[in-house]
Amino acid sequence: MNRRKQIRQPRATSGAPLKKGKFPADSRPRKEAPKVDPTPSPDPRPVAVSERAPRRGDRSAGGPSGGHWIYGTHAAKEALLNPERHAKRVLAVKESESGKGLKDSPLPVEWVDRNRLDQILGHQAVHQGIAVLVDALPEPDFDAVCEPVAGQKNVVLLLDRITDPHNVGAILRSAAAFGARAVIMTDRHSPEATATLAKAASGALEKVPLLRVTNLARALDDMADLGYWRIGLDGKAEMTLDQATHDINNVALVLGAEGEGMRRLTTDKCDRMARLPIRSAVESLNVSNAAAVALYAVSSK
Numbered sequence: 001m002n003r004r005k006q007i008r009q010p011r012a013t014s015g016a017p018l019k020k021g022k023f024p025a026d027s028r029p030r031k032e033a034p035k036v037d038p039t040p041s042p043d044p045r046p047v048a049v050s051e052r053a054p055r056r057g058d059r060s061a062g063g064p065s066g067g068h069w070i071y072g073t074h075a076a077k078e079a080l081l082n083p084e085r086h087a088k089r090v091l092a093v094k095e096s097e098s099g100k101g102l103k104d105s106p107l108p109v110e111w112v113d114r115n116r117l118d119q120i121l122g123h124q125a126v127h128q129g130i131a132v133l134v135d136a137l138p139e140p141d142f143d144a145v146c147e148p149v150a151g152q153k154n155v156v157l158l159l160d161r162i163t164d165p166h167n168v169g170a171i172l173r174s175a176a177a178f179g180a181r182a183v184i185m186t187d188r189h190s191p192e193a194t195a196t197l198a199k200a201a202s203g204a205l206e207k208v209p210l211l212r213v214t215n216l217a218r219a220l221d222d223m224a225d226l227g228y229w230r231i232g233l234d235g236k237a238e239m240t241l242d243q244a245t246h247d248i249n250n251v252a253l254v255l256g257a258e259g260e261g262m263r264r265l266t267t268d269k270c271d272r273m274a275r276l277p278i279r280s281a282v283e284s285l286n287v288s289n290a291a292a293v294a295l296y297a298v299s300s301k
Contacts, residue, residue: 169200
């Protein structure tokens with residue numbers, strides 16, 4: 001995307017000086033919203049046991065017509081309620097709590113026994129008696145989702161090579177709880193937004209836009225164009241998160257993978273590095289826990 005570049009001058013704040021970033025130009029070109037085919041796909045034929053998902057560790061594939069399964073009470077029901085999500089089938093165990101709450105399902109419910117659902121999803125899936133076959137969500141528009149709203153706190157999370165779907169799902173759940181605008185991650189070295197991630201997100205995948213970008217460094221430039229300060233979390237940083245964000249309304253919060261942390265180029269793109277003021281009893285927090293604490297600290301001001 002071509003953008004007009006302007007240099008923003010760092011504001012006087014306490015602690016280390018800010019690096020130079022860019023303010024957006026009023027005439028910046030906008031991306032067009034992605035076009036979504038409104039024509040519904042035909043209903044797939046019943047899924048046979050031989051059509052179980054081939055991928056190891058995340059049994060999320062659907063039948064021959066495509067799509068993937070989302071399971072678990074909150075994840076499945078939120079997928080059914082999401083107008084942006086095209087759901088194809090609903091499978092439920094009648095005696096389960098999830099099955100009892102499907103009277104208003106927008107699709108006919110196919111009642112199956114628990115063993116049948118285990119066969120379709122895999123015996124490791126904690127499905128709670130419900131599964132929904134869905135298409136992937138349409139890709140959100142970057143500018144439309146991230147454009148700051150004047151007069152309020154705007155927070156966007158950027159994830160640098162966080163590959164565990166459980167962690168990304170938990171981060172999405174915290175993002176929904178604390179009102180983050182979006183979560184951004186890369187096409188590569190990031191989990192698919194399918195069954196395991198959706199289950200860990202507990203419905204938040206349907207509420208918080210999840211954007212995928214080819215290049216995270218370029219996405220950080222785009223965030224600066226939109227007027228965000230890019231704050232990287234690093235346990236060894238001199239400033240605390242409170243010091244780094246106390247006078248900032250638009251925060252792009254950057255988190256790196258556990259152990260490796262953020263890549264050098266990602267760090268170089270940050271305006272400030274900040275740490276959570278945890279005690280010396282532990283060296284660090286799990287990345288999803290760190291995200292939850294950081295979101296609370298930033299959004300509660």
